Amino acid sequence: MQSPDLKLRVRDYWDEMSCGEVYALDGSAARSLSRQEIARYALEPYIEEFARYADARDKDVLEIGVGMGADHARWASGRPRSLTGIDLTARAIDFTRLRFAMAGYQPRLYVADAERLPFPDASFDLVYSWGVLHHSPDTARCFAEVKRVLRSGGVARVMIYHKWSLVGLMLWLRYGLLSGRCFRSLDDIYFHHLESPGTKCYDVGAARRMVANTGFSECTIRVQLTHGDLLQGAVGQRHRGFLLDMAKRLWPRFILRKLAAEYGHYLLIEARR
Numbered sequence: 351m352q353s354p355d356l357k358l359r360v361r362d363y364w365d366e367m368s369c370g371e372v373y374a375l376d377g378s379a380a381r382s383l384s385r386q387e388i389a390r391y392a393l394e395p396y397i398e399e400f401a402r403y404a405d406a407r408d409k410d411v412l413e414i415g416v417g418m419g420a421d422h423a424r425w426a427s428g429r430p431r432s433l434t435g436i437d438l439t440a441r442a443i444d445f446t447r448l449r450f451a452m453a454g455y456q457p458r459l460y461v462a463d464a465e466r467l468p469f470p471d472a473s474f475d476l477v478y479s480w481g482v483l484h485h486s487p488d489t490a491r492c493f494a495e496v497k498r499v500l501r502s503g504g505v506a507r508v509m510i511y512h513k514w515s516l517v518g519l520m521l522w523l524r525y526g527l528l529s530g531r532c533f534r535s536l537d538d539i540y541f542h543h544l545e546s547p548g549t550k551c552y553d554v555g556a557a558r559r560m561v562a563n564t565g566f567s568e569c570t571i572r573v574q575l576t577h578g579d580l581l582q583g584a585v586g587q588r589h590r591g592f593l594l595d596m597a598k599r600l601w602p603r604f605i606l607r608k609l610a611a612e613y614g615h616y617l618l619i620e621a622r623r
């Protein structure tokens with residue numbers, strides 16, 4: 351499939367429902383946004399640990415893929431010199447605008463594509479992106495754009511999906527083994543069954559090579575066990591069924607936390623230009 355078609359399908363997917371909207375389907379807009387925010391940080395406390403919003407102070411900060419804007423509001427509370435957000439979908443930008451309007455902020459938000467950031471070279475000190483760049487057909491190009499818009503010494507904090515994860519194992523059981531296709535590749539399963547069409551996952555080596563090829567000077571990568579791996583919250587709503595319900599009840603979370611930390615679904619990447 352050609353990238354432009356795939357990009358449209360990615361946009362259509364996220365325009366139907368933003369990420370985390372499942373936690374916000376109740377009551378007034380204000381209540382919905384607050385419910386989504388509460389659920390997000392309760393399920394995923396590692397987001398705040400990784401982002402370190404206080405680092406925004408007096409910096410020019412860009413967030414790529416704002417989604418419903420919870421992290422974007424936290425970046426604003428870090429008192430940056432400027433804060434800019436983009437997303438491929440108008441739906442996400444509208445949610446984030448609403449969240450900021452209710453808090454009395456005037457955000458700089460744009461519908462834009464991570465593969466062609468509409469900003470001059472060296473415009474930002476910090477670029478943040480959580481769970482976004484692996485959805486875009488040309489992820490390497492997104493990283494090149496992140497580097498281009500960063501100033502020398504600037505920092506990128508980016509989460510992309512990890513290939514060798516419990517989430518991957520569950521998807522392989524469901525769409526490989528139980529579908530009679532045990533030789534189906536994980537890449538193909540992720541492409542077709544993990545969120546928007548074309549989603550990619552990386553092992554640590556591949557992610558490190560992608561960042562290095564982009565020309566960042568330093569890079570650290572950490573694997574994070576996630577609420578998806580532990581079957582917590584509303585994960586798996588696309589894959590509903592008896593087996594998922596049973597797995598959610600019987601999942602040995604305590605043991606997995608101890609023994610499977612290296613098989614988490616997120617790669618937390620910090621790179622310096």
Ligand SMILES: C[S@@+](CC[C@H](N)C(=O)[O-])C[C@H]1O[C@@H](n2cnc3c(N)ncnc32)[C@H](O)[C@@H]1O
Pocket residue numbers: 360361364365368369370414415416417418436437438439442462463464465479480481482485486487
């Ligand atoms: C899984 S959601 C994550 C949103 C938010 N960062 C969060 O953690 O809730 C993925 C988001 O990436 C956006 N996205 C996908 N491809 C993009 C691209 N090429 N440029 C900008 N945003 C993109 C989608 O519209 C969607 O809002």
